[in-house]
Amino acid sequence: MFSQRTDRRLKLGIIGGGTALAIGALVLYFGMRNDVSDVGYRPQQPVPFSHKLHVGELQIHCQYCHAGVEQSEHSPIPTTSTCMGCHIVIKAESPKLQLVRDSWEKGIPIQWRRVHKLPDYVHFNHARHIRAQIDCQSCHGNVEIQGVIAQNKPLSMGWCLDCHRNPEKRIVPARPISGIFTGERLPENFRDHLFEPVNSNLVAGVSARVRPITSPQFGAWETDIPKPEIAGIPHPKLPGFGPENCSACHY
Template identity: 45%
Template sequence: MRPLFQPRANTIAKASIVGTAVLILLTVVVLIFVNRTSWATKVGIARQQPVPFSHKHHVAGLGIDCRYCHSQVEQTAFAGMPSTKTCMTCHSQVWTFAELLAPVRESWATERPLQWERVHNLGDYVYFDHSIHVNKGIGCETCHGRVDEMPLVWKEKPLQMGWCLDCHRQPEKYIRPREEVFTMGYVPEEPQEVLGRRLVQEYNVQTYNLEDCSTCHR
């Protein structure tokens, strides 16, 4: 009888171990790569909504302030979303019978809120708070881009950990005067490094714990 394992079997076994290791490594590399593509992070991809609400029309066109609809953004972690009542303040007067607005009228009649698709959504294991950022002079535009130019909102930034940390290490690169937080297309009047360093002091920005794991994962 021939031996069950030919000497060749050894080589095959070794090769398959090495092969598996290489395959695992490749998979990890590919996954990391895919994780950073816009397909995975959805950066730049507009989200379809129950009503094609346009920030471009309402913010740039009509000049409505962010706080009219996202009214809690200065006080709480959550920016807040407009209720149907907020839309109806105007749309019981203008575009009253528009087909596009049928879901708004239905929501108003049935008292069932509109189900907006979330564009930004961090994992539950991350803590984020709008109010601290807004009150320390970080503009909406810095994190969300030119929302006033978006017919439908897309994600401008990946919202991955590295992105948060980049600013937490050097907020002076991004900070702006508080009164400019809601401004779209803000351009500083003096070099950002001079302004940034001054505002970090003036607003007493605490950087000592901004990179601690427990600041964001609590």
């Protein structure tokens, strides 16, 4: 039908085009996954703040600065007054802290750049997870070794559900460094194990306690919830299966 030359060209074109399409599809399929496109996002912050120094070396607990995470859906970025609580004395002349001092004097907040961002059609409640004794590390990775904070986990729907379905395999139980209240005294040698989970068998016992509250195909599961407060103090909830129904996370 065609000349030999055209025939060869056509064959080459079909094979080449097919390969290009296949590669394109692969790159798009994998490249658009959150664990490729979002993980490793590490923006330069206006102030060169190091979690490695403050958490890893000085062992300041997460909640010292991110206070209010126990009560609030949003985990607050510390105010300038939190920084100045120490830095009014420590390194008071450092040029790296010039922006913090300016912010303190003028009363204008520092514009930190947001690293972890969920789509606006889902909500994530920090307080619920903290009260369920789920450590910050479960979602934020090893913050104590990061100089500049980066996104460590994909924060995709599949990733959330993995944990809601099999928490005992994935979540990190509360570590002393995160300041999460477990309702009990820390073991006596907690000081040597600040960066390790206090109570790892807490999570292992999850499946023994949970009971289904709705039909399994929509999969809302719930543990026995202790009284939310004792004498005005927030009572920690036991970790359990997270809800799987759509409205648990979606508006």
